[in-house]
Amino acid sequence: xxxxxxxxxxxxxxxxxxxxxxxxxxxxxxxxxxxxxxxxxxxxxxxxxxxxxxxxxxxxxxxxxxxxxxxxxxxxxxxxxxxxxxxxxxxxxxxxxxxxxxxxxxxxxxxxxxxxxxxxxxxxxxxxxxxxxxxxxxxxxxxxxxxxxxxxxxxxxxxxxxxxxxxxxxxxxxxxxxxxxxxxxxxxxxxxxxxxxxxxxxxxxxxxxxxxxxxxxxxxxxxxxxxxxxxxxxxxxxxxxxxxxxxxxxxxxxxxxxxxxxxxxxxxxxxxxxx
Numbered sequence: 001x002x003x004x005x006x007x008x009x010x011x012x013x014x015x016x017x018x019x020x021x022x023x024x025x026x027x028x029x030x031x032x033x034x035x036x037x038x039x040x041x042x043x044x045x046x047x048x049x050x051x052x053x054x055x056x057x058x059x060x061x062x063x064x065x066x067x068x069x070x071x072x073x074x075x076x077x078x079x080x081x082x083x084x085x086x087x088x089x090x091x092x093x094x095x096x097x098x099x100x101x102x103x104x105x106x107x108x109x110x111x112x113x114x115x116x117x118x119x120x121x122x123x124x125x126x127x128x129x130x131x132x133x134x135x136x137x138x139x140x141x142x143x144x145x146x147x148x149x150x151x152x153x154x155x156x157x158x159x160x161x162x163x164x165x166x167x168x169x170x171x172x173x174x175x176x177x178x179x180x181x182x183x184x185x186x187x188x189x190x191x192x193x194x195x196x197x198x199x200x201x202x203x204x205x206x207x208x209x210x211x212x213x214x215x216x217x218x219x220x221x222x223x224x225x226x227x228x229x230x231x232x233x234x235x236x237x238x239x240x241x242x243x244x245x246x247x248x249x250x251x252x253x254x255x256x257x258x259x260x261x262x263x264x265x266x267x268x269x270x271x272x273x274x275x
Contacts, residue, residue, distance in 0.1 A: 052071055
């Protein structure tokens with residue numbers, strides 16, 4: 001038997017899209033016995049989303065280089081670059097970098113056959129091997145890289161620091177002379193972590209107005225809703241492990257809401273594109 005949430009999140013459904021968010025929030029609030037005051041920020045987020053889905057202008061950040069393609073949420077520090085040490089999971093990833101790199105090179109077969117990354121950019125020299133794609137675990141990659149997948153899964157549970165069930169988690173290959181053109185991420189509910197595996201010289205990443213380079217075995221953390229681009233001017237492939245991180249301070253009910261609504265928006269978008 002379908003629950004209230006199942007009925008609300010049906011695609012196509014009977015509820016107009018702008019009304020889905022507030023009604024999902026109310027259903028979650030009742031399910032968890034949460035007082036309305038405890039979800040005040042989430043209620044604001046519902047209003048931002050409702051306006052966006054209704055074709056109205058929603059809240060925009062002050063920095064013109066920060067333009068989420070889906071939704072901007074208030075309540076976070078808007079910085080292009082973030083300190084990895086503010087996210088303890090980065091130290092765990094860095095400690096495991098040798099294992100990840102060894103497993104990667106030991107078990108990688110024909111990386112040129114990896115899929116082109118087409119999420120908002122057109123760059124044939126950018127390829128990806130996904131562990132999670134649009135929030136869904138990819139069993140083929142998990143079987144190929146079991147120890148790396150186990151590490152990612154261990155920190156992707158509902159209370160974990162990785163927002164893998166919200167977005168994309170993948171091995172990223174940028175081929176020689178490759179350039180990922182400027183683009184913006186979807187929503188600032190999460191940040192992006194890059195764990196550098198193999199980085200030749202002449203590679204870089206610009207986020208906002210500042211460019212930085214990768215250091216093998218180390219993490220970079222940034223807000224991908226700021227305009228960003230990457231390049232590899234060398235003659236070798238550049239490999240990094242890309243992981244989404246929850247913004248610090250996101251509550252469990254906010255995580256649950258965003259996971260449900262992101263999956264719903266993906267289905268809604270796919271239906272419109274297919275129709």
